[in-house]
Amino acid sequence: MDLILISSIILTLTLPVHCGKILVFPHEGSHWVNMNVLIQELHSRGHQVTVIRALDSWYISETSPHYVSMTVPFSLGGDDEFYSSFISRQLQIKRERQSAWTRFRLDMDLKDRFSEMHRKICEMVIYIIESDPALLERIKRADFDLMLTDPANGGGVVLARYLNLPLVFNVRWTVHGEAHFAIAPSPLSYVPFPLSQLTDDMTFLQRTYNVLFYTLRMFLYRRIVGPHYAALCDRYFGPDLDYFELFQAADIWLMRVDFVFEFPRPTMPNVVYIGGFQCKPAKALPVDLEEFVQSSGEHGVIIMSLGTLVAQLPRDIADEIAAAFAQLPQKVIWRYTGERPSTLGNNTLLVNWLPQNDLLGHAKTKVFVSHGGTNGIFEAIYHGVPLVGLPLVFDQDDNISKMRHKGVAKAVDIATIDRGIFKDALEEVINEPSYRTNMQKLSVLHRDTPLNPLDSALFWMEFVMKHRGAAHLRTDSYKMPWYSYYCVDVVVFLVLIVSFVVFIVFKVIGCLCCWLCAKRKRAKQD
Template sequence: MDFLFFVLNFVLTLTLPVHCGKILVFPHEGSHWINMNVLIEELHARGHHITVLRALDSWYIAEESPHYVSITLPVLLGGDDEFYHTFISKQLQIRRQGHSAWTRFKLDMSLKDKFSEMHQKICELVIYIIEKDPALIDRLEKTGYDVMLTDPANGGGVVLAHYLHLPLVLNVRWTVHGEAHFGMAPSPLSYVPFPLSQLTDRMTFIQRTYNLLFYTVRLYLYKRIVGPHYRALCARYFHPHLDYFELFQAADIWLMRVDFVFEFPRPTMPNIIYVGGFQCKPAKRLPADLEDFVQTSGDHGVIVMSLGTLVGQLPLDIAEEIAAAFAELPQKVILRYTGERPSALANNTLLVKWFPQNDLLGHPKTRLFVSHGGTNGIFEAIYHGVPIVGLPLVFDQDDNLSKMRSRGVAKVVDIATIDRRSFKEALHEVLRDPSYRRRMQKLSQLHRDTPLKPLESAIFWTEFVMRHKGAAHLRTEAYKMPWYSYYSVDVVGFLMCVVLLTVFVVFNIIRCLCCRCVKRKKKQD
């Protein structure tokens, strides 16, 4: 009987249709690639054939991989470890000047030119693919890809997908216009805080005013930075009057790298699939050297510190203060750091150039995570229930940690003005107050308690788009409406005109009747 059952299963496996699709990937560099690569590995494991487009100077996206075939384009995008070290140092110098509106403005301006240059180079990359290499674009068109998978933090993949007429799946938290929800879902500013504002969903009147002004200014800046580049690109290949952001809004599925354990409740859309933490997994056994070091911590446990993919070092004075604070703790510390060794470093701190962060956070002896506040690290901390001391540097990190602080699972320290005393106090507070760990473990339970694991959900919906050649039934067409139609300003205006016209007609009728009555009375008199 068992043999017959085995044979039946084997025959069914051979006869049932299996769709192995072809996926074209236009990724984004840095930590964004870490997320994308997790999806690529899983899609490859399901039997799909994946092609990744990469620049010549790509510093995270490997040219050779067992999971995908790469096409290396002879275009330089710029950016490497040294560039980001210099950039972070400049950001810290500006932040040390205070927290005034002028400091915020200078930070924005320092980012503005770099982002504009990046998007210009992305557009040049797309132009090269379409115009400069006829054999390449011919190959892309004839391969018969089922879907384009891209990160809309740059618009290259979005534009190329529309040029090739491919269904579009976005691996997304940020678009070229900022946080993705604000580009395609209703976002009432009365209770939906604009990212980077560090507000919560419970705002006072003053905070709601700030939220509105902050949103208006930031959206204006985003459009000024990226608009000229993508408008010119879309005019070149589509229609001169096309709103380039409509190409983003026309995407079939948005794989959103957050969930509502992290994000505040807000309106959403049916084609937004929440896959926050899809890169997280149960901890594996540590390498022998790390395991030996962790075991020497005894009951005090271990503190894990990393400043993310892009930052391996800090200005030496800041590194010295951090090392000095660690030296006064009974815990063992594992610190990912590639810069000059601080002189204050003590024997309880192990300096490494890389470590398996997910596995360390999942180790039972890990007590605390010192993090810059990137979403990858935050979700790994949530998944494993480890509280956070945050040292935000740039981009969305302040806001990410602000969300964690509002949930009572993180303590945030200003790294620009950090000293050993303030840092040590923050570490002691989180280590000694059990509420931080208790709340984080509750978030971990909520995050894990889902009918489908985030990675499985991401893969299902990517394959759904491949099977059905898109997901237009889940996508609203509201983005094609002008703003006055979207907010029903034209309808309200029309109804007001009808009311005013009705009042005017009724008033004149009554006026005429009154005049006739008066005339009759005069005649009778």
Template sequence: MHHITWTALLLSVTLSVSSGGKVLVFPLDGSHWVNMKVIIEELHSRGHRITVVRASDSWYIKEESPHYSAITIPTAGGYDQELFGAFVKRLVHIKRQQQFWSRIMVEFEAMEKFTEMHRKICDLTTMMFEDEALMKSLTDGKFDVVLTDPGLGGGVFLARRLSLPLVLNARWTAHGEGHFAIAPSPPSFVPYPGLELTDKMTFSQRVQNIMTFIFASSQIAMNVAPHYAALSHRFFGPDVDYFSLFQDADIWLMRNDFTFEFPRPTMPNVVYMSGFQCKPARPLPVDLEEFVQSSGEHGIIIMSLGSFLAELPSDMTEEIAAAFAQLPQKVIWRHKGAKPSTLGNNTLLVDWIPQNDLLGHPKTKVFVAHGGTNGVQEAIYHGVPIVGLPLMFDQPDNLSRMVVRGTAKVVDIATLDRAVFVEALRAVLYEPSYRENMQRLSRIHHDQPMKPLDRAIFWIEFVMRNGGAPHLRTQSFRMSWMAYHSIDVILTLLMALLLLLLIMFLAIKKCFSVLFKKKVKCE
């Protein structure tokens, strides 16, 4: 029955009249969808027709939308909101215990969860490829481009199967940070994600950097590669390296830039769109605006730890509430769960906050955040310094970059209490350097010839107009490791040099031998 639904849906998309192109989107669920949705809505506003592939258990990606048509695959897509929420709570608990082996075990558990997500997306992709009616309708749809998030590989494989140009909305691939897939990444000054290092490393840090890279590569080979390699072998043959499908993408729309990232080598088909989801603040709801204005000259603090952890352990919320109560500022805290007994009159608890609009309000002084990419970029956009409570994934790394730039102060949740927290808040509130540094970053971010979202849309449309961007794609990844680093050339030249030295040595030896014989005869 669902075959008929897919075919009818694709047929309606194909027959609809529009001057725009047709974009097939294979998104990643969760917070990544928040980013993708921004691009989808902008493409739709410019007359393009969007079709989104989603799993039946999608968390954020809705089946009905005025901006796109959906193809729902009746299987799991990898994300499980309840399981992830439970995992994050457990991670917080283990971090607070400060037990080394417990933290190692939770890292392995996180690895297992990501491995399961890759397996599920491979199952979903296989189901699609085996559905002849669906694949025919996708082919007949005559899409111009596939837009996907390469954190999971389904969209990359679909683009290859349909022989369509590929644009990646990326910061991460199935192998890790996007640059490492295609751009030179010397470990001498390019820190590996997760280590909280800078581009100025000591010898011991460079050793740590290389060892982490080797360890992470081995984990990818064991936990990620088998699923995608099997999928690639089955549908594209044994000669196709599955990761080359990622590397062959026409355009990489990178969700960061060098106001946030450390300077590093890049490639001509990498387009930076950091902060593309940010926008000027809109007026707040009347009741919220009244609360903000009641803060007077002291201003407000806003706190949000993202969608995964709105409900903290009760003893931690008690300490946080007690710290807020010691401050003259008003606080708007996105919080779920029981109301802390230490909550002060200055603190408003809400289930949801208009984060972008609050960050853009002139009375906002500090943003208490977990360090997700979206939140950090919104803080940069609006010039609001951060007190960070990193929990997992890329959050410690994101916040460490802000600390290096003097725009944030980080509190370890393992040692968090009211004294530590209020000290961090007061530092960021009353030491002018934090706000000055963040506003400087904000000025740099805004000082560019076109808006990041406009730049992203231009390059998607460029690929649609030109059927790809092969002139921008490097093929260096097809070279062997020895050829890429010119080891074969260096060894050949060394051998030639050694041969030349040997010939010279033998010639000189021969000359001395002849001269010695003549001297003996003369005597």
């Protein structure tokens, strides 16, 4: 038995282990939270992960037990102060019902900020390639098997092409908006463009709005990012390559959505759906938090968090929210770092941080008050907890709109909120059984998959490393000009052929008629 045990250990240690080297070019903010989940899982499977980060990165730590960082001595100038300020200004505009021109100027400020962000990312790529030979040589000598990136910025996409690495996306958004519109057929007749707050069942006027909204958004996206990435691609790959083709040529798109959240739509073979991959069974709460939750008795608890960018609110709004909570029999756990509201009740616990997934998975949690970020929404779906939405910016209105359409959420306009409106919304979601029933149905559907979303993501990354890409799953349709893609040239050709045939037929008939008329005239003359 000892010999068998020793032999087994030796065989285990000597068998080849296929671990890959993965280069990660992440995106800042909440996007990093998703990427870090994948990185930790890759590390747990023995893969070597290297993360490229800027010198002034505000989310991505330079040291980690799960990855090695390559810090580029380049400042992106990015921090959360701008976005917090932007949210505050947008909230102020809504509350004071300021002019459309003021709101437009704020949107233009955001557009300029995004343009500046992409410009600096391009400069960072240039710095890596041209200004830091030691760093570039270090990257090349590492002999990476894969580039994993978030295409919300294009730095990793361009660098992957330059290094000739297979490319995998951790994606919901690209530099041109929602990712499906970059890779999959997206008929605007029943595929609502994100941010439009439309469903897949549109009237004629809604379809018209969808087309116009799509056209305007795509125009703005290209104006914001196009000049920067076009110049970068021209610099390294020549003028004949459209920068967005680099995005469309990615091997695998790990799409952070699920069709319990999205409306049905066409997709592609290299799109892998991993929505909710960060969700997991709830763990035990800290002792003090568990005691607070248990003290709620039969009434249960309400969880409130407005995401990573919003830890505090204007004083009067916070007071109205706190006053509504104080009138409820439930206990409340509220992630809030602002000044303590004057109307805060004894049933409400303010915390700087909360274990959101574990609280949502607790049996006593009745409702989740959320800003509408996809991470929180998927955790709520996973644990079957209905929502009260307080959307603020970006895609949050659209996300809550989807959940409201599915009968699992109630939306409240935070700009016009008062204690009565908020209390009524909470009581409706808590006391009307359909909200929880519908959410639990979504939870069952979301969980009922042959493979866990995180395992699916890991499988396809390892697949790409093993086979050095996944070209057999990728279409080259993106290389076709639009008139060929939509067969406009074929339609024009067939119309011309039919027109020519009709013309010849009418010409022949005309000639026959002329000949018969001439023959009759001659017959009469004779």
